Amino acid sequence: MKSSALPDTPAHLWQHFSEIAKIPRPSGKEQAVREYIVELAKSRNLDYVIDAAGNLIVYVPASPGYENAQTVAIQNHLDMVAVKTEDKEHNFDTDPIELQVIGRWLTADRTTLGADNGIGVAAALAVLTDTTTVHPRLELVFTVEEETGLYGAQGLDASKLSATRMINLDTEDWGEIFVGCAGGYGYEAVRDFRSEPVDPTLKPYLIKLKGLAGGHSGVQIHEQLGNANKLLAEFLTENSDLIWALAEFKGGVAHNVIARVASVVVYIDPAQEGKWRFRMEQATQRWRTFLPDADNQLAWQFKSVDDASSSVLSASDRDLLLSLVSVLPHGAQTYSFAQPADLVNLSCNLAVVNLQAGELKVQTSLRFFNEHETIGLKNKIESVFKLFGMDVDIVLDYPSWNPDFNSPLVGRTAIISQKITGKPAKLRAIHAGLECGILTSKKPDMDVVSFGPTILGAHSPTERLEIATVEPFWKMLQALLAELAVV
Incomplete structure (x- = not known):
């Protein structure tokens, strides 16, 4: 059965994803979605910076009482792959993505969905707007032109980051924790x-x-x-x-x-x-x-x-x-x-x-x-x-992000994952070009982990997001941030 209605929970995450889907954002044309985030930051009197490459960093104060914890970065990319079927009339420069729910999947009408990496962007924004989420100081990093060659990350001004721990939300297999990625x-x-x-x-x-x-x-x-x-x-x-x-x-x-x-x-x-x-x-x-x-x-x-x-x-x-x-x-x-x-x-x-x-x-x-x-x-x-x-x-x-199976951040994430899923976490590397490799080359002291809900068919018109994996993904992010706020 097909429907255009998105799930109700987690409410903040789905609301942001719905808004992002309305904003055209092929690689190199991320200005509008970046402005959407800037307006959110301004409405909450948050500091932000846009570097020369077009990347956006939003600085979020810690939840009250957790100001002494180390700063954590949450990193995602703003752009999406723009691919459609031949019979679909769609202009990725001007037209919104037409979301549809089919069974247990969220997909788009004959175009890429943009869950890669829009669901991660939505989760980061949900942390910003959902006051029930406890967190340390945050640096929300939104890069550009990831899909065309990770050019935003390559041009990122790392001097704008103080965090030594980073959560990347650009992987696509729920229940698996990623500790390394390929170079290109x-x-x-x-x-x-x-x-x-x-x-x-x-x-x-x-x-x-x-x-x-x-x-x-x-x-x-x-x-x-x-x-x-x-x-x-x-x-x-x-x-x-x-x-x-x-x-x-x-x-x-x-x-x-x-x-x-x-x-x-x-x-x-x-x-x-x-x-x-x-x-x-x-x-x-x-x-x-x-x-x-x-x-x-x-x-x-x-x-x-x-x-x-x-x-x-x-x-x-x-x-x-x-x-x-x-x-x-x-x-x-x-x-x-x-x-x-x-x-x-x-x-x-x-x-x-x-x-x-x-x-x-x-x-x-x-x-x-x-x-x-x-x-x-x-x-x-x-x-x-x-x-x-x-x-x-x-x-x-x-560069690649060389796998580190003994990372302290990975270890904490694995414990939380097992509590949420009831199963031992699978630690994996991924044969894809996450920006983690570039960012760790710029900040060698950065401890990094990556996880996300299940997405299949990325970079194709069959791209689809498994809805049932989104809520536990969000809970895992919340739980990890809460733990990092007190350590």
């Missing part, structure tokens, strides 16, 4: 191809591969979700015996998203249209023998178009581009020895392939725990780009 490294490579006139006997067609699940390129990389860039390049390579020329290739949306849609504009012999359709069906049947169930909506769009390019790549350059996409690595590369096999140590995401007007741009990113382990993968990627004549820029470079 990313490339953007470009190259110009010489175009040539179109054979007038060929006609333009759009071929689009869609319906894949996509998802988070860190926490879901081990799920072997289909990458639309890789699959479409594979399909086109296998059909080089047909008569066709390539004008455009568009796939993927961002470095931290597994490409769920890719398309090409090709000029083909109309007499071979039937062969193309038959081979698409063959490819679909083959891929479904190994793709996960999440990709079961895999489908093709194949139609003639009028507004196509007047030039195409030569056959040799076409094959060169497809070879590049084919040989660039994608997926989990190594796994942790210390944790179950769903913890990846090293991975790569072939995120974006974009060919327009003869200019090719490719984005690919790495995630890692041990930077030394990246050397071989970096050499491979850089060598491939060099062999294919690409000019390369490094567009991502941020």
Whole structure:
């Protein structure tokens, strides 16, 4: 059953999340949601600072009687991934997220939900406005542009922070406490191809591969979700015996998203249209023998178009581009020895392939725990780009948060978690780029822990928040702050 009504408790948290969902906040455009928080701070006569990178820190006095406790930082990011299904009319720069409750899940109408990291932001604001929450002095840290490369955290002025303990609320598995995260490294490579006139006997067609699940390129990389860039390049390579020329290739949306849609504009012999359709069906049947169930909506769009390019790549350059996409690595590369096999140590995401007007741009990113382990993968990627004549820029470079299973803050959090859940806490590292790595590199004396309610499908239109995990998540945050207020 579908409903737009949010739960009643915890009231302050859900109220703030509802308001945040109304405010457009794609990466790089967080001004409005930041102003919402600033107005809350002003209404309570709280000091705040906005640093040169656009990050916001709100300073909250301790609850009466707890002024002598050490200051604690609560950290979240303001931005969200902006992804929607093709049939959804939505402008992420202007339109609110349309919330809906389906069964036990809160989701959005065919767009990303923004629970990553909006539910953490809402919890931090609930601490600010819910007077029943006991806490020490707080520094509420709201960073920007996390989803595009953790740029806000990288530019954070750490001199504005006095806290030596920090709670990050940007992880997505309730009942698990996170003590480490992956670092990241990313490339953007470009190259110009010489175009040539179109054979007038060929006609333009759009071929689009869609319906894949996509998802988070860190926490879901081990799920072997289909990458639309890789699959479409594979399909086109296998059909080089047909008569066709390539004008455009568009796939993927961002470095931290597994490409769920890719398309090409090709000029083909109309007499071979039937062969193309038959081979698409063959490819679909083959891929479904190994793709996960999440990709079961895999489908093709194949139609003639009028507004196509007047030039195409030569056959040799076409094959060169497809070879590049084919040989660039994608997926989990190594796994942790210390944790179950769903913890990846090293991975790569072939995120974006974009060919327009003869200019090719490719984005690919790495995630890692041990930077030394990246050397071989970096050499491979850089060598491939060099062999294919690409000019390369490094567009991502941020450190990992090395796991500390013996952290005093983690130990206290684990005890509270067991009291609330009735089960021993699971201490884990996560193969995603939390800002904790950057912040601990700026403040090495910072003791950090991360936890959150359950979110599935982050960075995709299937993003959903498990409602039943939100209230215990809030209670755990309250209990931890109350304990830190007296120690």
